[in-house]
Amino acid sequence: MRTCTEATRGQWIAGARRVGLAVLLAGLVLLPLVAERGGREGMINNSTLFSLTQMLMLVTLASNWNFISGLTGYIDFGHVAFFGLGAYSTGILMSKAGWPFFPTLAVGAVSAAVAAVLIGRATMHLKGPYFSIAMLGSFAALREMARVTTPLTGGGPGLTLPPYLNRPLFYYLALGQAVLVVALYRWLKGTEFGLMMLGIREDEPGAEMRGVNTTFVKTAAFGLAAMSSGIVGGMWAYQNTFIDPDIVFLDSRTIEIAIASVLGGLGTIAGPVIGAGLLYWLRDVVWANFLEWHLIVEGLLLIAMVLLLPNGIMGLLGDRSGLDVRQAWARWFRR
Amino acid sequence: MTTFLQALVNTIMLGGFYALMVMGFSLIWGVMGVINLAHGEFVVMGAYLTWFLNRHAGWEPFATIIVVLPVMFAFGYLLQRLLINRIVDRPPLVSLLVTYGLSILIANSLKLAFTGTPRTVTTSLGGFWRVAEVTIPSVKTFDLILALAMMATLSLLLRRTRLGKAIRAAAQNRRAARMVGVEIGSVFAVTFGIGIALTGTAGILFSLTQPVAPFVGLPLTLRAFAITTMSGLGNIGGALLGSMALAAVEVYIGTYVPRVGTNLGLVATFVVLVVILITRPQGLFGGLPSAEQQ
Numbered sequence: 001m002r003t004c005t006e007a008t009r010g011q012w013i014a015g016a017r018r019v020g021l022a023v024l025l026a027g028l029v030l031l032p033l034v035a036e037r038g039g040r041e042g043m044i045n046n047s048t049l050f051s052l053t054q055m056l057m058l059v060t061l062a063s064n065w066n067f068i069s070g071l072t073g074y075i076d077f078g079h080v081a082f083f084g085l086g087a088y089s090t091g092i093l094m095s096k097a098g099w100p101f102f103p104t105l106a107v108g109a110v111s112a113a114v115a116a117v118l119i120g121r122a123t124m125h126l127k128g129p130y131f132s133i134a135m136l137g138s139f140a141a142l143r144e145m146a147r148v149t150t151p152l153t154g155g156g157p158g159l160t161l162p163p164y165l166n167r168p169l170f171y172y173l174a175l176g177q178a179v180l181v182v183a184l185y186r187w188l189k190g191t192e193f194g195l196m197m198l199g200i201r202e203d204e205p206g207a208e209m210r211g212v213n214t215t216f217v218k219t220a221a222f223g224l225a226a227m228s229s230g231i232v233g234g235m236w237a238y239q240n241t242f243i244d245p246d247i248v249f250l251d252s253r254t255i256e257i258a259i260a261s262v263l264g265g266l267g268t269i270a271g272p273v274i275g276a277g278l279l280y281w282l283r284d285v286v287w288a289n290f291l292e293w294h295l296i297v298e299g300l301l302l303i304a305m306v307l308l309l310p311n312g313i314m315g316l317l318g319d320r321s322g323l324d325v326r327q328a329w330a331r332w333f334r335r
Numbered sequence: 336m337t338t339f340l341q342a343l344v345n346t347i348m349l350g351g352f353y354a355l356m357v358m359g360f361s362l363i364w365g366v367m368g369v370i371n372l373a374h375g376e377f378v379v380m381g382a383y384l385t386w387f388l389n390r391h392a393g394w395e396p397f398a399t400i401i402v403v404l405p406v407m408f409a410f411g412y413l414l415q416r417l418l419i420n421r422i423v424d425r426p427p428l429v430s431l432l433v434t435y436g437l438s439i440l441i442a443n444s445l446k447l448a449f450t451g452t453p454r455t456v457t458t459s460l461g462g463f464w465r466v467a468e469v470t471i472p473s474v475k476t477f478d479l480i481l482a483l484a485m486m487a488t489l490s491l492l493l494r495r496t497r498l499g500k501a502i503r504a505a506a507q508n509r510r511a512a513r514m515v516g517v518e519i520g521s522v523f524a525v526t527f528g529i530g531i532a533l534t535g536t537a538g539i540l541f542s543l544t545q546p547v548a549p550f551v552g553l554p555l556t557l558r559a560f561a562i563t564t565m566s567g568l569g570n571i572g573g574a575l576l577g578s579m580a581l582a583a584v585e586v587y588i589g590t591y592v593p594r595v596g597t598n599l600g601l602v603a604t605f606v607v608l609v610v611i612l613i614t615r616p617q618g619l620f621g622g623l624p625s626a627e628q629q
Contacts, residue, residue, distance in 0.1 A: 123609065129370055129431060134605075134608065137560075140605065141604075144601045145602060148598040255436070293447070299440030300440060303433050303437065306436075307422070310429075
């Protein structure tokens with residue numbers, strides 16, 4: 001009898017969760033309809049919509065990062081490099097070659113994926129911290145490349161894109177991509193491919209011994225995540241209408257992505273979504289009053305979270321499929 | 336030929352700075368297994384301290400060492416006691432994330448305190464000597480001498496004193512060191528203090544050769560990492576060689592590639608780093624414990 005009630009309870013929770021998710025999605029889809037536009041008063045203002053768009057982009061970026069770092073355990077400190085490649089693809093093609101927006105997204109996605117496969121082939125042989133630092137190095141190197149190839153990238157002074165202030169369009173693009181990406185990763189986590197990724201995280205030599213082509217799995221996952229981040233980069237560049245090496249290859253973007261994932265729960269699918277949402281809520285509500293301090297607070301937050309909440313919010317909620325940050329590299333340092 | 340010799344002189348000067356900078360990083364990594372991603376920010380902190388005393392009290396930059404050393408030591412000691420001690424026994428991802436958070440924290444605090452304007456120090460020791468068409472700037476020569484002196488001191492400290500013995504024991508085997516009566520907690524705190532003090536001193540040299548700004552730390556951290564991986568942990572001679580090698584790559588690219596060479600030097604650093612990591616995971620001169628051993 002008891003198992004029966006527990007099963008019903010489980011079904012009920014799953015049903016409630018599904019309904020909640022549907023309501024949330026419907027709300028997000030309908031939101032721009034009540035926003036102010038062209039002088040018309042709305043329930044929410046333009047800057048809220050802008051900030052929500054940024055949040056949705058962070059959801060996608062954090063999910064991509066989490067796909068690599070959370071599922072395969074390769075902690076990547078250079079993922080923003082692929083965002084940057086996407087941003088520069090869109091920036092260069094639109095401002096220098098006069099391309100329309102959407103084809104540039106495809107170019108950005110492809111160039112990010114190709115770069116990821118090339119960089120990943122080299123760096124993914126490295127273990128633990130060596131991989132992380134090599135990626136951090138690749139990221140810094142790409143930033144300098146963007147600075148020196150002035151004829152192409154505009155160098156330090158940057159590039160200005162044709163301005164286009166259609167806030168709802170960017171909002172829907174970001175929302176669509178976030179939903180797609182999260183659904184894709186959720187599905188992939190349950191497939192054989194996802195299990196192979198988890199196998200790499202838990203015991204790479206063991207997975208290899210059982211016939212998993214670890215190089216292929218790692219590189220494919222790396223390329224997929226990079227491709228998605230490249231698209232985000234392109235959208236971000238067009239929405240921002242201006243790019244230069246320092247705002248595209250921003251150090252604090254890496255930390256933002258890492259915070260969102262670790263806060264929500266590294267290696268869980270819902271983690272980065274919850275983390276990104278919370279981070280934006282914190283930023284708007286708590287830090288609006290001390291703007292200059294917000295990166296200082298972010299640094300503190302990362303330190304505090306790693307020490308106090310290593311499994312993230314999803315871990316608190318009882319999801320055990322994630323990765324305890326304290327254990328992420330333990331296998332490389334076992335005696 | 337003159338260009339080549341000039342680049343060689345520049346390499347030795349830059350290599351001296353890198354060698355001093357990398358000491359603290361290598362010491363902290365070697366002794367407590369913490370990869371300190373806030374390392375470059377400590378260099379910048381030292382540089383700001385020097386700039387502050389130089390600008391507002393009119394001190395000669397080299398003289399600020401009597402303030403920079405104790406202040407940075409105290410800062411490092413406290414930081415280890417309050418924060419790093421909690422992450423020493425955890426896997427390195429924790430220390431990487433925590434020190435990365437720390438680096439963002441320090442860089443932005445510095446920006447808040449000193450604004451983003453690049454600052455330069457003034458010194459009365461400027462000028463240069465000319466030896467057969469080659470320019471030898473005097474400030475950089477004193478930099479080099481100071482760096483070598485600091486490294487010799489560290490080497491003596493580690494090899495000839497009781498404290499040095501305790502530090503080396505703690506690095507080799509924590510548990511055994513504890514068993515023979517080494518108080519690991521305070522040895523770690525003192526080691527971290529010494530590492531940060533050395534790093535702060537590197538900041539003095541930095542302020543004398545480049546403008547100081549809040550966000551110049553990350554490339555320095557990456558260079559420290561590259562040199563340490565090349566030369567092995569706690570290997571002072573190796574670190575000197577590795578620093579010279581990296582400096583040579585940067586300077587020669589900067590000299591022979593027109594206009595963009597200086598920026599490409601940084602790119603080259605990372606290419607070197609990745610190539611070395613892939614081909615020689617134990618470091619060029621041995622000594623770097625493989626990940627499993629640590």
